[in-house]
């Protein structure tokens with residue numbers, strides 16, 4: 001199985017590059033400067049010429065606060081750009097797996113969101129990702145829109161890395177405790193994408209396998225509890241730690257609004273694709289260990 005992955009240095013792109021060979025698949029990564037989603041001319045040609053069994057769009061404008069200042073760029077990359085990628089998959093007659101986000105919801109619900117719930121984003125990033133979902137779906141029925149959340153990994157920028165950095169600099173970290181969701185390992189997402197991709201390729205005529213699916217780590221928490229777990233696991237390994245001071249969203253002003261309830265119900269993915277990601281605390285451990293090991297000064301062997 002040969003995946004064309006859009007995105008090169010991103011968390012999910014790098015996780016796919018690491019996990020594909022382990023799982024007997026091949027991932028070919030395409031990204032800037034050759035392929036720029038902000039500049040759709042030529043995107044289809046590059047993807048079609050590269051050739052593969054399936055396209056994964058793991059590239060996106062992901063700077064949530066910055067998107068408030070440049071919504072047009074976010075819409076171009078996450079909306080129109082995603083549509084161009086799906087257009088290429090349609091031209092190749094192969095499936096596309098497109099990543100989307102919990103931030104398409106407003107967070108007002110008192111239960112985990114299902115795929116059948118109406119999206120209603122509260123910020124520019126979420127709006128741009130919703131445009132992308134609609135653009136992908138309009139180009140080809142042979143798609144999966146995989147909504148995930150709170151991604152962390154040893155790669156790129158993410159909350160785990162930020163917390164470990166802050167813990168090296170100070171004793172206390174203030175973190176919001178009234179936004180709830182599921183931390184999700186990019187490496188688990190890669191495994192999930194490969195499993196789902198195999199289902200699509202081996203059962204090409206099953207329309208129930210296509211459409212929108214939620215896929216996050218199992219279990220729910222808050223950002224404050226997530227931070228506390230990062231510090232607990234890090235301390236056990238002799239890494240940096242800090243005290244978490246829980247605060248309300250109102251006490252952590254940011255340019256973008258974020259949903260208070262980011263919890264996604266992932267039972268549709270389990271029922272139809274037989275895929276469920278591990279408990280979030282379990283997957284956090286190897287990531288924290290990797291980041292601590294990477295930060296240690298290298299031993300010199302004489």
Ligand SMILES: NC(=O)C1=CN([C@@H]2O[C@H](COP(=O)(O)OP(=O)(O)OC[C@H]3O[C@@H](n4cnc5c(N)ncnc54)[C@H](OP(=O)(O)O)[C@@H]3O)[C@@H](O)[C@H]2O)C=CC1
Pocket residue numbers: 006007008009010011012013031032035036037038039057058059060061062077099100101102129147148149150151152156157
């Ligand atoms: N991060 C998160 O917490 C969550 C992310 N998602 C979604 O999951 C997907 C993957 O996210 P994640 O791996 O964290 O993303 P990252 O922010 O780690 O990486 C983004 C990737 O997109 C690429 N990219 C950005 N702009 C362009 C562009 N104009 N043209 C081509 N490539 C571009 C980047 O390329 P380059 O390497 O050149 O910078 C990078 O490879 C995205 O669709 C995101 O919306 C969903 C839920 C949560």
Ligand SMILES: Cc1cn([C@H]2C[C@H](O)[C@@H](COP(=O)(O)OP(=O)(O)O[C@H]3O[C@@H](C)C(=O)[C@@H](O)[C@H]3O)O2)c(=O)[nH]c1=O
Pocket residue numbers: 062063064101102103148149150151158159162173174175176179223252258
């Ligand atoms: C760094 C920091 C953040 N926070 C808060 C801000 C925010 O509400 C929450 C998480 O911070 P982040 O900057 O990681 O949040 P954010 O970049 O909004 O994370 C989101 O990224 C996009 C791409 C997604 O799709 C979402 O699923 C989600 O992962 O924690 C603190 O309370 N204290 C801190 O020291």
Ligand SMILES: [Mg+2]
Pocket residue numbers: 062063064
């Ligand atoms: Mg961020």
